[in-house]
């Protein structure tokens with residue numbers, strides 16, 4: 001295997017899918033493994049270590065689920081040709097307890113390690129690839145921090161500058177939540193076009209799947225701190241709290257509709273909003289008094 005093949009394999013991870021549900025298990029495990037390798041040159045990770053760390057990452061950056069399954073990617077990554085285990089595990093035994101009882105150890109296979117050793121820049125390139133393929137840019141830094149990876153995230157050129165223009169125009173160049181619209185000379189600063197359904201999950205670049213948000217509200221939206229109902233009402237998660245800025249930047253908007261686009265045909269589409277509620281929002285919603 002050469003670097004190109006490795007990148008190809010990383011781009012084509014077989015991800016368990018059911019409709020458009022998010023399954024960030026493998027990407028998060030890979031980022032964690034890259035971080036361990038970068039920090040301590042460790043490439044054999046015990047399942048005992050990984051399970052709690054990965055579960056935390058899944059809770060923080062994955063969709064809300066009734067249960068979380070770190071055992072799945074830990075074993076199933078072997079099918080992608082980049083990961084190996086100290087024992088082979090039959091599919092029926094991919095269970096948390098079984099892996100723990102059998103002291104399972106896993107990690108990048110020797111070929112991958114060799115490639116990582118040969119080219120010190122490769123690790124960063126792989127991390128960059130994984131992030132851009134599975135998560136919106138607004139949360140890349142948060143994920144890197146949480147997994148403990150030290151890489152400079154490349155701010156890529158806007159993937160589709162037309163999308164940004166369309167969305168900003170639809171919302172009159174200001175945040176649809178708070179109205180923020182600071183300019184430096186003729187340039188807008190800190191106003192972004194957010195996808196409602198992430199483009200990584202197939203969300204299209206159209207007005208009905210976007211809203212203009214300031215950098216702060218964009219991040220809060222992509223992290224699931226708030227969502228929008230199909231009546232455009234902003235809803236804050238019950239788990240969100242804070243003493244400074246919480247009321248000013250979130251609770252004062254709770255239950256209220258965000259600003260309307262310039263033309264009703266640009267209204268966010270229900271299917272995209274429902275996706276955000278299901279796959280990104282860290283519900284349940286806060287109690288509403290009005």
Ligand SMILES: [Zn+2]
Nearest residue numbers: 175178214217
């Ligand atoms: Zn805002």
